[in-house]
Amino acid sequence: MNGIDHNSITHFPKRPKLSRINNGSFGCCPKSIISAQKRWQLDYLSQPDEFYFNKLKTGILQSRLVIKDLVNADHVDEISIVDNATTAAAIVLQSVSWGFSQGRFEKGDACVMLHYAYGAVKKSVEAYVTRVGGFVIEVQLPFPVSSVDEVVSEFRKALARGKNSGKRVRLAVIDHVTSMPSVVIPVKELVKICREEGVDQVFVDAAHGIGCIDVDMKEIGADFYTSNLHKWFFCPPSVAFLYCRKANECNDLHHPVVSHEYGNGLAIESAWIGTRDYSAQLVVPQVLEFVNRFEGGIEGIKKRNHEDVVAMGEMLANAWGTHLGSPPEMCASMIMVGLPACLGISCESDTQKLRTRLRDKFSVEVPIYYRPPRDAEVDTITGYARISHQVYNKPDDYYKFRDAINELVNEGFTCALFS
Amino acid sequence: MDQEESRNGDFAHYNDHHVSKKPKLTRFISEPEIRDEFSHHRSGIARINNGSFGSCPKSVLAAQQNWQLKFLQQPDDFYFNTLRKGILHSRTLIKDLVNADDVDEISLVDNATTAAAIVLQQIGRGFGEGKFNGNDTVVMLHCAFQAVKKSIQAYVTRAGGSVIEVQLPFPLISEEEIIREFKKGLEKGKENGKKVRLAIIDHITSMPCVVIPVSKLVKICREEGVEQVFVDAAHAIGSVKIDVKEIGADFYVSNLHKWFFCPPSVAFLYCRKSNVSTDMHHPVVSHEFGNGLPIESAWIGTRDYSAQLLVPSVMEFVSRFEGGIDGIMTRNHEQVLKMGRMLAESWGTNIGSPPELCAGMIMVGLPSRLRVWSEEDALRLREHLRVHFGVEVPIYYQPPKDDSKGHARDKDGVITGYARISHQVYNALEDYEKFMNAINILVDKKKNCKMLMSE
Numbered sequence: 032m033n034g035i036d037h038n039s040i041t042h043f044p045k046r047p048k049l050s051r052i053n054n055g056s057f058g059c060c061p062k063s064i065i066s067a068q069k070r071w072q073l074d075y076l077s078q079p080d081e082f083y084f085n086k087l088k089t090g091i092l093q094s095r096l097v098i099k100d101l102v103n104a105d106h107v108d109e110i111s112i113v114d115n116a117t118t119a120a121a122i123v124l125q126s127v128s129w130g131f132s133q134g135r136f137e138k139g140d141a142c143v144m145l146h147y148a149y150g151a152v153k154k155s156v157e158a159y160v161t162r163v164g165g166f167v168i169e170v171q172l173p174f175p176v177s178s179v180d181e182v183v184s185e186f187r188k189a190l191a192r193g194k195n196s197g198k199r200v201r202l203a204v205i206d207h208v209t210s211m212p213s214v215v216i217p218v219k220e221l222v223k224i225c226r227e228e229g230v231d232q233v234f235v236d237a238a239h240g241i242g243c244i245d246v247d248m249k250e251i252g253a254d255f256y257t258s259n260l261h262k263w264f265f266c267p268p269s270v271a272f273l274y275c276r277k278a279n280e281c282n283d284l285h286h287p288v289v290s291h292e293y294g295n296g297l298a299i300e301s302a303w304i305g306t307r308d309y310s311a312q313l314v315v316p317q318v319l320e321f322v323n324r325f326e327g328g329i330e331g332i333k334k335r336n337h338e339d340v341v342a343m344g345e346m347l348a349n350a351w352g353t354h355l356g357s358p359p360e361m362c363a364s365m366i367m368v369g370l371p372a373c374l375g376i377s378c379e380s381d382t383q384k385l386r387t388r389l390r391d392k393f394s395v396e397v398p399i400y401y402r403p404p405r406d407a408e409v410d411t412i413t414g415y416a417r418i419s420h421q422v423y424n425k426p427d428d429y430y431k432f433r434d435a436i437n438e439l440v441n442e443g444f445t446c447a448l449f450s
Numbered sequence: 451m452d453q454e455e456s457r458n459g460d461f462a463h464y465n466d467h468h469v470s471k472k473p474k475l476t477r478f479i480s481e482p483e484i485r486d487e488f489s490h491h492r493s494g495i496a497r498i499n500n501g502s503f504g505s506c507p508k509s510v511l512a513a514q515q516n517w518q519l520k521f522l523q524q525p526d527d528f529y530f531n532t533l534r535k536g537i538l539h540s541r542t543l544i545k546d547l548v549n550a551d552d553v554d555e556i557s558l559v560d561n562a563t564t565a566a567a568i569v570l571q572q573i574g575r576g577f578g579e580g581k582f583n584g585n586d587t588v589v590m591l592h593c594a595f596q597a598v599k600k601s602i603q604a605y606v607t608r609a610g611g612s613v614i615e616v617q618l619p620f621p622l623i624s625e626e627e628i629i630r631e632f633k634k635g636l637e638k639g640k641e642n643g644k645k646v647r648l649a650i651i652d653h654i655t656s657m658p659c660v661v662i663p664v665s666k667l668v669k670i671c672r673e674e675g676v677e678q679v680f681v682d683a684a685h686a687i688g689s690v691k692i693d694v695k696e697i698g699a700d701f702y703v704s705n706l707h708k709w710f711f712c713p714p715s716v717a718f719l720y721c722r723k724s725n726v727s728t729d730m731h732h733p734v735v736s737h738e739f740g741n742g743l744p745i746e747s748a749w750i751g752t753r754d755y756s757a758q759l760l761v762p763s764v765m766e767f768v769s770r771f772e773g774g775i776d777g778i779m780t781r782n783h784e785q786v787l788k789m790g791r792m793l794a795e796s797w798g799t800n801i802g803s804p805p806e807l808c809a810g811m812i813m814v815g816l817p818s819r820l821r822v823w824s825e826e827d828a829l830r831l832r833e834h835l836r837v838h839f840g841v842e843v844p845i846y847y848q849p850p851k852d853d854s855k856g857h858a859r860d861k862d863g864v865i866t867g868y869a870r871i872s873h874q875v876y877n878a879l880e881d882y883e884k885f886m887n888a889i890n891i892l893v894d895k896k897k898n899c900k901m902l903m904s905e
């Protein structure tokens with residue numbers, strides 16, 4: 032039985048008439064949580080010294096305990112709270128950097144990551160690994176993709192490339208759900224392969240994690256795992272957790288913003304990085320209460336989001352005569368839907384402009400992905416929309432998108448018109 | 451404004467009811483209006499510690515909540531069309547305030563702690579990549595903020611550099627003592643052919659709190675061949691006048707949430723254009739990596755950037771005061787001096803530094819009978835004052851030196867404890883009288899710090 036009115040649109044701040052089918056980018060936060068956050072903020076502002084000495088640390092510990100249970104970690108020491116997955120990546124990669132600088136790793140030792148790794152993570156690898164002499168191996172993934180076997184086989188190939196050139200793989204960075212194009216990666220299997228092939232450490236970047244797919248630390252078996260809580264777990268911007276498999280491994284990781292807590296373990300370091308607003312990190316217990324008002328709690332929300340986004344994706348693909356970018360079992364609460372080839376999406380900037388046009392003219396917010404055609408491909412679909420489904424979405428949101436694209440097609444619109 | 455809203459921390463409509471909508475103010479902000487702007491401060495507390503966590507008026511909090519709501523309503527639109535412009539606007543106003551040449555020299559970060567990590571990571575790379583020799587040095591003040599000391603450990607010592615600490619005497623009689631000790635520290639840093647790669651100088655030290663003659667020290671650094679100078683001015687903006695060109699440092703950071711009425715948290719980091727400024731990076735790397743520190747810092751992943759968007763609102767707030775931010779600074783200084791003297795006179799103690807070496811904060815000696823004999827004693831006394839007297843004030847323990855020269859004394863012994871009192875626009879005489887009476891009561895009841903533990 033639902034404790035939440037299905038007209039839950041009103042429970043989320045929203046611009047009227049906007050079809051917001053992009054929960055994946057910035058997430059969402061219900062009004063009741065925003066209110067809870069404001070209460071924490073006021074408590075701090077009214078007497079910050081007392082808050083710092085008596086309330087902050089226990090509050091963050093409470094949040095970490097909730098997360099530990101949610102993700103099936105062994106011990107709360109394994110859970111640190113940081114701003115976002117981008118920060119978590121910097122933390123993990125900085126420790127790899129020290130490995131090179133301090134001679135534990137040799138120049139040319141490798142870091143493996145997916146070609147579709149998030150832009151920030153790629154830059155972080157450049158800043159912290161390439162700069163100090165590490166070598167980067169990118170796993171090319173096919174898209175559209177039709178089964179997990181394609182992903183597994185490419186991953187094995189990439190590891191083999193490393194081995195054949197005599198490189199030791201110090202870190203594998205694996206997305207749990209890639210961003211663009213969005214596809215669910217079989218992380219458990221890939222972690223297993225990493226162990227078999229002697230990869231030192233595995234870091235799973237699950238920016239789209241809690242509330243989107245199944246997040247079980249012991250099942251997945253990675254050394255490090257991060258997920259944002261503001262994307263699919265209703266927290267305000269921004270908060271994420273970074274899990275380190277053994278508490279003692281966390282001692283090798285440090286928050287890059289060093290405070291007087293340096294050396295007391297990553298979780299303690301991250302809980303104080305100078306004066307700032309920690310309120311987003313403190314509302315996690317209130318968020319758990321919120322999701323438990325839904326039938327099935329967060330599991331029920333995930334299941335329904337998945338079913339609905341697949342249904343809407345299929346509806347759109349049928350309406351436009353296109354296809355989905357991956358099979359339903361390789362998507363969670365987001366799915367890639369091919370856009371009609373006649374729209375002529377031929378580069379990255381076309382996707383930005385089309386996205387802007389959809390926002391400004393049709394009040395539809397949805398990110399577009401450019402998929403370059405491969406050799407010998409003709410009349411291929413080169414543009415995919417990444418649609419999301421969250422509890423505030425309704426079928427109308429997707430009908431509006433369907434109709435907008437149909438209108439553009441009917442009036443003969445192509446992206447060539449942008450230039 | 452709706453009482454319920456205010457109690458829940460919802461300030462979004464504050465400006466609709468309170469701030470004058472007339473384009474030109476015909477009078478300055480009144481005392482009742484100031485009290486209203488800070489009415490969210492807990493009542494019954496003498497809040498004389500603006501230095502630690504700063505303060506933020508309701509009209510700025512209201513503006514912040516409007517920015518936050520805008521993001522939540524349509525985050526994609528906010529990200530593409532609003533955020534960068536807003537941050538650039540804040541940066542431009544700061545540039546003018548501190549007399550920087552170019553807005554490219556101004557980055558916004560969370561706080562001085564973050565800025566220190568940025569500067570020290572760059573120095574650390576110098577050691578790690580072999581640009582600097584092992585044992586080249588970093589010079590800092592002994593009373594540098596603990597986070598900065600740890601940051602030096604994390605990025606410099608770990609990479610093979612060594613550290614020289616300059617001992618500053620306290621209490622202080624004049625700035626000559628500071629200059630003398632600093633010169634000695636630099637000499638040590640250059641011993642045996644070592645090069646001083648970085649000098650870190652506080653503009654206003656934290657504990658004990660003293661205004662440092664930074665322009666003079668930076669000049670000495672240049673004369674002595676120090677390669678880079680970083681001024682940690684966490685307390686400076688809104689406290690003392692800042693002219694980054696006149697000061698002449700390579701890097702200068704100040705928090706805006708301490709004395710410049712921003713909510714937590716935001717700071718500016720000034721980086722003078724040079725061949726190293728292009729190698730400054732935010733440690734949280736985003737897709738903006740390589741586009742310059744101001745651009746990198748303006749996007750470090752999804753988070754709440756609203757505090758960085760509020761400089762225009764703060765400028766509006768301070769313009770309601772006579773003399774603007776300069777007037778506020780002058781009056782804070784005058785008042786804190788006056789209050790410091792009142793306390794010292796009442797307790798028979800001293801002020802820790804001469805008036806020209808303090809800004810909006812001052813160190814006041816505590817009666818020696820309280821026996822502040824350790825850092826734990828200081829913390830205990832602070833907690834006792836908070837819980838039993840409703841006074842919020844940080845206490846500093848000054849360890850006695852062997853020769854007891856340069857120590858202040860009262861009629862009962864050596865003064866080893868100091869209170870750092872602050873004055874900001876929301877403070878009133880009663881706040882300091884409350885503190886004055888609290889200490890006098892403790893002394894009359896013959897209490898000392900050890901006894902407070904058992905209460």
